[in-house]
Amino acid sequence: MQKPSLPKGTRDFGPLQMARRNYILDAIKDTFQLFGYQQLETPAMENLSTLTGKYGEEGDQLLFKILNSGDFLKELSPADLGKGAAVVLPKVAEKGLRYDLTVPFARYVAMNRGELSFPFKRFQIQPVWRADRPQRGRYREFYQCDADVVGTRSLLCEAEIILMIQRVFTKLGIPAFSIKVNHRQLLAGISEAIGAQGMEGPLCVAIDKLDKIGWEKVQEELRQKGFSESSIQGLSPLVQLPKGRKERMSALGDFIKHSELGRKGLQELQEMVDLLEKMGASLEQFEFDPMLARGLSYYTGAIFEVKVLNVSIGSVSGGGRYDNLTGVFGLPDVPGVGFSFGVDRLYDVLEELQLFPEEASLGTSLLLCPVDEAGFDYALTLLTQMRQAGIASELYPEVAKLKKQLEFAFKKQIAHVGICGQEEANSKTLSLKNLTTGHQEKLSLDQVVQKLLGNKI
């Protein structure tokens, strides 16, 4: 006998967790569909050639590779073994587990370009796998929840992303959150304005940490990366910006007035705000943050990040615009914009704020408890009738001690039990007991149905 265990960084989801996860996912799905997004699923495994080289060197190491079936050594010569992993790997593995949902989506768009009508709006909710070292809130298997629009440069998509985020968070009852927005071209403009043109890559990586490590350490990191002292000092006005959106945007307009890229980025953000205002949207959570960078290098336009206020968890959603989704798959010039909800983190947030509703865990509403053989047969006929009436019901599957059956119902949080024995069978009634109040009465079947359905409404 062996002690069972889970692979590192993976989890089971029990009934309570599933009910709660579905509560979150339903809110998200519902919102995506309301905004005209269509659901897509792709296989858990992709050809390794589809995946490698898309996530940088580090990403390739984090890919889970699938050993070829059968004799996976047959392509391999003894000499190959000495040549290292790069030579051996393609000969023993041709498939890998998906690392995110964006690359499979790009593959799908490239493969189905003829069938799709653009702009194409899709959402996708599936697990992804990374051979990372697990930590709190970081797993080797986790769900991503992506929505993207491809085939248009319209800023309406960006504006709608704000609306969808607002709708989901409101639906989940999250009281205070902030949608941080910035623009990659504005970051390029900032880079230009401080005399470090073309260095926005390392600049982004460093200033993205501003929240976490503070201005002093960011300066240190910039020095290490070869930014001149005057560039770093040039950045300092951005660390303490005016609070209001309008004031901020005009301060930035001033800062990057000599950079064409910067002006264009800022103008796009302004256009987003205009669209939202025309749609009558609230801009309460909209926060323009010129120091927001986000790691992913393929973003080229607006970028987003959502933080829930007053919780210990980091960002729970994010995304941005990219120019060229499918270029590597032979379909150039497909622009798009997408974002993603971190389901696991949202779960932690709702738990921390105690925002899960009671109903998210409810199941059966009536348990029939047979106390003798006649009662069991009688309960069989009742079971069908109750279910036909729309009452989620089950029958305790054996004639056991009533005590045991009541305990079972109590633990499963079933609100009502119907006790059936010879007596009830003879009189065509049911002894209905409310386990919350302890009240019990003998009712006709119609009365039972009425009572249980009435309670529901």
Next chain:
RNA sequence: GUGAUUGUAGCUCAGUUGGUUAGAGCGCUGGUUUGUGGCACCAGAGGUCGCCGGUUCGAGCCCGGUCUUUCACCCCA
């Protein structure tokens, strides 16, 4: 990938400088109640002390390795 850290009953955890038969609370099973749960009382089951090796007369405790947990870094959701 780097550096730390954790592991004892189903769960949360005690366990003395290394010393006989490893404990508690909760949970579980049965009973006090042959048609009435939560509460109470009584009784019981349940452990290769993560795994492998070493030191020792003797290891849950010391040492090495390995797996696992958690944390920081790198990176990321």
